[in-house]
Amino acid sequence: MHPIQNQIGTVFIPVSNIERSRDWYSDILGVPVEGEILFGHLYVLPMKGTGLVLDSKIYAEDRVFRVPAFHLNTTDIGAAYAFMKEKQVNLITPIEHQHWFNFKDPDGNVLMVCKC
Numbered sequence: 001m002h003p004i005q006n007q008i009g010t011v012f013i014p015v016s017n018i019e020r021s022r023d024w025y026s027d028i029l030g031v032p033v034e035g036e037i038l039f040g041h042l043y044v045l046p047m048k049g050t051g052l053v054l055d056s057k058i059y060a061e062d063r064v065f066r067v068p069a070f071h072l073n074t075t076d077i078g079a080a081y082a083f084m085k086e087k088q089v090n091l092i093t094p095i096e097h098q099h100w101f102n103f104k105d106p107d108g109n110v111l112m113v114c115k116c
Contacts (some may be wrong), residue, residue, distance in 0.1 A: 009042075010051035011070050014059040016107050018043055020052045024106055028087065029072075059107065068102060068112035077101070077115040084113070 004100045015021035018050040022043045031046045038044070041057040050070070074080040081095050090104040 008050045010053050012053050012058060013048045013065070013105070013109055014063045014107065015054045015056050015105070015109075018054060019055075020106065025052070025054065027115065028084070028089070033079040061108075064107055065111065068110055071114040073111035073116045074113050075115065077113070080103045080113050080115075089101040 003031055013021075018041055020039055021046075022037070025031075029045065029047075032108055034046065035044060039057075041103060043054040045052040045054065054058055072083060077095055077098065079102070081091070081101055082100075084091060084103055092104055092110065093102045095101045098111055098115075102112050104110055
């Protein structure tokens with residue numbers, strides 16, 4: 001048995017305003033705003049699989065994701081793109097190869113949605 005597992009536990013996303021980011025991500029992901037903000041700067045999003053933690057303590061403009069560090073899954077890339085457009089999310093690419101697109105969160109973190 002190897003002492004380090006080949007499994008990602010969680011990804012930390014630097015955000016400037018924990019409450020605003022909690023609400024924005026919860027809306028985009030369709031998850032309830034539940035749980036508390038921990039230690040005044042952490043919010044654990046209720047996810048399936050690998051976790052996402054919003055963290056305002058690690059935020060600085062030069063620390064936001066300039067390229068996607070992960071992607072969010074979808075089974076319908078067209079519906080996902082239309083949904084994000086309707087939500088007026090900053091879409092920075094069109095749907096590429098009928099497979100994925102990139103967008104920015106309110107802090108400028110570049111994220112991806114990918115058909116899997």
